[in-house]
Amino acid sequence: MPLRRVLLMASSMRGGGSELQTAMLARHLDRERFDVHLYLTQAVGDLLSTIPDDVTIHHPPESFPPRMLDRIPGGMLKRQAEWFRDLVQRAEVDVIYDRTFHMTLIAGHPIVHRGSATNRCPRVSTIVSPPDVALPLVEKRFVWLKRQRLAQAYRRSAAVVTVSEAARQSAIRYYGLPESLVKTIRNPIDLDAIRDAAGADPPGREPEDSLRLVVVGRMTEEKGHATLLSAIGILAENWPEQLPTLHFRLIGDGPLRGKLESRWKDMVLAAGPKDAIHRVEFAGAIQPACSEIAAADGLVLPSHFEGLPNVVLEAFALQTPVIATRAGGAVELQRSPDEPTCHWADPGDPASLATAIREFAEQADQRKLHIANADRLIRENHDLRSAIDQISDLLGRVGA
Missing domain, CATH: 3.40.50.2000 (Glycogen Phosphorylase B;)
Incomplete structure (x- = not known):
């Protein structure tokens, strides 16, 4: 059976909770089932040293050539999504694992999902905090727009994982998601x-x-x-x-x-x-x-x-x-x-x-x-x- 190419996503490897969990997943996914790739918005952080050598790391350029559309709300996000779409096609990714609001906004952007059905890559999205509290406090600007875009992105996901039941119930209410789409898998701990x-x-x-x-x-x-x-x-x-x-x-x-x-x-x-x-x-x-x-x-x-x-x-x-x-x-x-x-x-x-x-x-x-x-x-x-x-x-x- 051919290996399934999975693309994990994180903003960096600086050591936040989501980054720790993504790094843990990169280490422990079964190599007889998965070819593991990692997308980082910035390839920096102490946790990079914990990523196995067989994980292929991808990251966009530090800056994109400027264009007028970058100044409108969502303009830079669109540039990131365009680069990400090309990466998914170039690397022949079979499934995406996006975690945190910003990763979902990139991977779930409509521009990534355009094209024929064969080019659309299924996603497993993870919500790490109750969004009714977290999104307004963390994002600050254009919260209503980001809430709308995230709701659409999660509905396009093949599955949505939450790390607690509190986050699950909040996500269902806040984004209007069907209960059948959202599953709780609590954060594991690697004791050793x-x-x-x-x-x-x-x-x-x-x-x-x-x-x-x-x-x-x-x-x-x-x-x-x-x-x-x-x-x-x-x-x-x-x-x-x-x-x-x-x-x-x-x-x-x-x-x-x-x-x-x-x-x-x-x-x-x-x-x-x-x-x-x-x-x-x-x-x-x-x-x-x-x-x-x-x-x-x-x-x-x-x-x-x-x-x-x-x-x-x-x-x-x-x-x-x-x-x-x-x-x-x-x-x-x-x-x-x-x-x-x-x-x-x-x-x-x-x-x-x-x-x-x-x-x-x-x-x-x-x-x-x-x-x-x-x-x-x-x-x-x-x-x-x-x-x-x-x-x-x-x-x-x-x-x-």
Whole structure:
């Protein structure tokens, strides 16, 4: 039986959750069934080193020759789609796997689907966050137009995968998709790879009378760093002397980093040295962040929305307890109240997050229970082989 040529898509290999999942798929798809190709808008990022040598990587030029139509809304997207259409034909692609809004806008563009039926390549599209929240917050401009175009693109897909049930229900409502088109396949976790990346003996830390809490994520509005700083301010007002102080280590970069650092400096100055009992350290981008998570006493996820957060799955794999907001599909990382996996807070609510962090500091035994429940959850619900088999089935079946 001839190999099926699959073209995976990602914006880059810089290390976001979708990029991690795409790289994982590139490594684990069965080479007896698939000839794996990878489209990147930009061929950059630390994850490039994890892509196997037998994966053919394609990327458009850094810039296209200018033309007048580029200035109208959607003009540059059309240029990207034209280049992508030619790539699909030139590489004789059998099936496309597009993930994230922008990849779907390119692969699902009408210009890619024009022509005879033999030139139309089936697609499996993946939605990683509840779009009713994510699209307006992430895209900002021309949201109504992008929503319309994405709805059309998803309807042209052979199958749509969502990473959580919350994302599935949101996609069906927001885009008006038929329920039969949309299937949930939860993000898997590669336990061996995560633990290898963290190291057999994760780096320790200097002894200190504090709990070190790590926050991993790009510093953008939706990741909730500003909410976290507000919560830290609340915690400083009435922190019990018998509890260890908190050392927050923020891993990541992004457009809000300068503003967040300035705000924290202002908070410290306003409090004075006596009342500035907790520490915040802006550590910058670290790839991979597994060793940081493994060495921490806990991970904080202050996000305003999530599809199914990879960083929490990584913390579960590394047996690092978690404080998380009930954002989108994150709540699906706990099966029932009887099997708690995290200390939970409401998204965008500094007081709720402060309460969850204080409970975390107070309840060492509860943290141990969370670790045990989380380990069981990822082994039963986020098995790598099961997820790869489900995605492979779709990629092998659609359009065949």
